[in-house]
Amino acid sequence: MKRIHFNIKHLRNTGMNTRLWKVAIGLLLLAPGITGCKKFLDVQPKDKVPESILFNDEQGFKDAMLGVYLALDKPQNGGTYGLYTTNLTMGMLSTLAYNYDNAKTVSVGNNGFYSNVVSYNYADAGVKAEMAGIWGGMYNTISNINNLLSKIDNKRDVFTRDNYFRVKGEAIGARAMLHFDLLRLFGQSPATGLNEKAIPYVRHFDIRPTSFSTVSEALDSCIQDLHLAKGLLALTDTSALSHASYDLFTGYTQNHINYWAVEALLARAHMYKGNLDSANYYAAAVIGSNKFPLITSNVAAATNLTRDRLFSQELLFSVYSKNVKNYNGLFDVSSGTPFRLMPAGKTALYTTGSGSANDYRNISWFDNNQAGVQVPSKFFQDNNLPYQLQSNVPILRVSEMYYIAAEAANSKGDIGTGVSLLNQVRLSRGLAALNASGISTTDSVSTEIMREYQKEFMQEGQTFFYYKRLNKDLSKVTSTTSVIPANVYVFPLPDKELEYNH
Structure with a gap:
């Protein structure tokens, strides 16, 4: 069988809502004999084909969708850092959530970038550019996705098996996820600004401008797209997760916007809007599928021959990145000052209150780097790491579904159910169960949920989004000494976007 290799390139910005984008996907045909253990994105760009050829057959549509996944890893539109694999995870968002208590003095990053980020200096030229x-x-x-979707129905007859539903469903699901995260970055907190203008929700591939939706409207559009994606992906094989396949597109399900990832995104989106019953419904569906079981022992232990620091069986969706080792340049360096959570901060995070030094995350998510300095090490790539465990950056993990369900139960005063759900994650992390009889208020359950977000999503960025959803006072929930500006949760629109909107 031949291996498909591709690349995707985009036109330069000329104004957000008035530009067309063209997809250029490169194909390289190598000798037969792919092995079943290879991931679908373990490829190298070579050559380009025109769009007219790209969307002629099933493989062209697959390649276009693979190009979308590749774009989630790369710096975009003049940015410096990987989109989901640095900025929205271990880099910018983790810095804003104060995962690293030395960010003001690190030598990593360009021109004091992270020092300005942790100071919430959004007016800095480097921060604005990123x-x-x-x-x-x-x-x-999103425009590339809309281009694919504008052509796929007229080419339905070129698809085999369930691949029409798979490609279309993944594309719509990815469009929803991208809009949702744009909303979580550039829109007001839903706790204070549901009716404030936020972002354009773009569903068409053309030059027509798209007006800005409110936070509430954008969430409704996102949820609508997720339901469309769910309906399509329900027509594919949802019965098992794939870790290997001779079809590179269907191999390693957890690097795709799969059916269960869409269910989790529905839980996340409903939670963000405050639809707690719906959020609980979808979170419970993911948990009840039993396809992403919580770990039962410390699979990340240093004594293991293979250290699975990501608890990979729990991941619903992760971005594949061959650049993870490069991104670890924020942590695993031989000189200079890397990102750290200093020992006192680490101890406070993982052992305060109901915590314990025995927490697997405390034990196994921090290691010495090349310079012998202890740093967050969730993304270290050991030499003997099995292929399927390499190069993943988590976007959705099942533990969040437990937290969502616990918060939904707690909102109704059902402390027992909330504590029970938290305890399932705690026990899987080597912690003792919380004593439900000793937690007498919903506020105390809320505190435990927040502590779990802080511990669980180290280097993953989701803690910042949790704080924003509830409009938390960052000066109180972090140990930051920075002055917190009033607009800390709202990224400024790019100057070009403001220019074109005016």
């Missing part, structure tokens, strides 16, 4: 790169890069990818 935020503009996030905005433009994500809309760029």
Whole structure:
């Protein structure tokens, strides 16, 4: 069998809502004999084919969708850092959530970038440029998705098996996810600004401008798209997760916007809007599928021959990145000052209150780097790491579904159910169960949920989004000494976008 290799390139910005994007996907045909253990994105760009050829057959549509996934890893639109694999996870968002208590003095990053980020200096030229790169890069990818969707129905007859439903469902699901994260970055907190204008929700591939939706409207559009994606992906094989396949597109399900990832995104989106019953419904569906079981022992232990620091069986969706080792340059360096959570901060995070030094995350998510300095090490790539465990950056993990369900139960005063759900994650992390009889208020359950977000999503960025959803006072929930600006949760729109909107 031949292996498909591809690349995707985009046109330069000329104004967000008035530009067309063209997809250029490269194909390289190598000798037969792919092995079943290879992931679908373990490929190298070579050559380009025109769009007219790209969408002629099933493989062309697959390649276009693979290009969308590739774009989630790369710096975009003039940005410097990987989109989902740095900025929205271990880099910018983790810095904003104060995962690293030395960010003001690190030598990693360009021109004091992270020092300005942790100081919430959104007016800094470097920070503005990176935020503009996030905005433009994500809309760029949305436009490529819309281009694919504008052609797929007329080419339905070129697809075999369930691949029409798979490609279309993944594309719509990815469009929803990108818009949702744009909303979580550039819109007001739903706790204070549901009716405030936020972002354009773009569903068409053309030059027509798209007006801005409110936070509430954008969430409704996102949820609508997720239901469309769910309906399509329900017509594919949802019975098992694939870790290997001779068809590179269907191999390693957890690097795709799969059916269960869409269910989890529905839980996340409903939670963000405050639809707690719906959020609980979808979270419970993911948990009840039993396809993403919580770990039962410390699979990340240093004594293991193979250290699975990501608890990979729990991941619903992760971005594949061959650049993870490069991104670890924020942590695993031989000189200079890397990102750290200093020992006192680490101890406070993992052992305060109901915590314990025995927490697997405390024990196994921090290691010495090349310079012998202890740093967050969730993304270290050991030499003997099995292929399927390499190069993943988590976007959705099942533990969040337990937290969502616990918060939904707690909102109704059902403390027992909330504590029970938290205890399932706690026990899987080597912690003792919380004593439900000793937690007498919903506020105390809420505190335990927040502590879990802080511990669980180290280096993953989701803690910042949790704080924003509830409009938490960052000066109180972090140990930051920075002055917190009033607009801390709202990324500024790029100057070009403001220009074109005016």
